[in-house]
Amino acid sequence: MNGVMERASKRIVIEQLEKTNGEPPVMIRGLHKAFGDQVVLNGIDLTVARGETLAVLGRSGTGKSVLLRIIIGLEKPDAGEVSIHGQEINGIKSARLNEIRRKMGFLFQQAALYDSLTVEENVAFPLKHNTNIPESERHDLVGQLLKSVGMEDDLKKMPSDISGGMQKRVGLARALALDPDILLLDEPTAGLDPITSGEIDELILKLQKEHAMASIVVTHDLQSAKTIAGRLALLHEGNIVIEGAFADLEKSGDKFVSEFMRRDN
Ligand SMILES: Nc1ncnc2c1ncn2[C@@H]1O[C@H](COP(=O)(O)OP(=O)(O)OP(=O)(O)O)[C@@H](O)[C@H]1O
Ligand SMILES: [Mg+2]
DSSP, rough: OHHHHHHHHHHHOOOOOOOOOOOEEEEEEEEEEEEEEEEEEEEEEEEOOOOOOOEEEEEETTSSHHHHHHHHSOOOEEEEEEEEEEEETTTTOOOHHHHHHTTEEEOOSSSSTTTSHHHHHHHHHHHHHHHOOOOOHHHHHHHHHHHHHOOOTTTTTGGGGSOHHHHHHHHHHHHHHTOOOOOEEOTTTTHHHHHHHHHHHHHHHHHHHOOOOOOOOOOOOOOHHHHHEEEEEEEETTEEEEEEOOHHHHHHOHHHHHHHHHHHH
8 A cells, every 4th residue: 555545544533443353354144135025145154354355156136236235234134144343233323334334345236436426526435424534635545546446547537428447447446445444346347348357357356465355246257256256155046055266166066056157157
């Protein structure tokens, strides 16, 4: 991290989370979620360590986005635990949840950016609303963040005037604005051509190296998962049917797993 970002992040007024020794950044136990009669998550267990990237794979409609929304606390599970740095988030006060959320960067599947704000204002938004960093310093920090994703020349543009790949880059810069220790990305390469997808993957790898976050990346792009994640979890019919390295999924004898791997490869 460079000097400006380091100084700025030190000034961020956030109550320090109790990072109990050995508590993983993200731990999920026995997570259940249904919408009416439709059971979406049926007993999910997941742990993500610091510096680790987990890819969550699965067909459309299997509950990948729901899982991320539960981890952020935007959706309540029916049963189960979600612990962030050892703190169970279900049922906690909203002020406390907001404090925890400030250390989580996320990129939504849709509407990665605020349409009515410029690129620069989008990245400045979390800093403006969650910190007391003075304007000039904030300006420098936004510049650094946009530079780190290769978007420093488009500060004044509106989201509608930049490409999908560029929007994802800006969304990544905004997700990193509060120097998160957990990063959640929902389909960061969906809808992008293979070359742009590859560039976004490289960028994610670079950012992970620089920030050593615990990351969860939802994707149905196997190539992308292979590039950016050390561990993959495949969601199917409410459960994680397999979890392991890419090679483990490739050599699995399970019928669904091997079909999934063949179809997308
Ligand atoms: N708020 C909601 N109310 C009712 N049903 C919902 C709600 N949110 C999600 N669902 C349902 O839950 C299921 C899982 O949705 P989710 O968005 O998590 O899928 P996904 O795995 O992210 O799919 P995709 O790959 O297409 O993004 C879907 O059938 C969806 O219709
Ligand atoms: Mg989704």
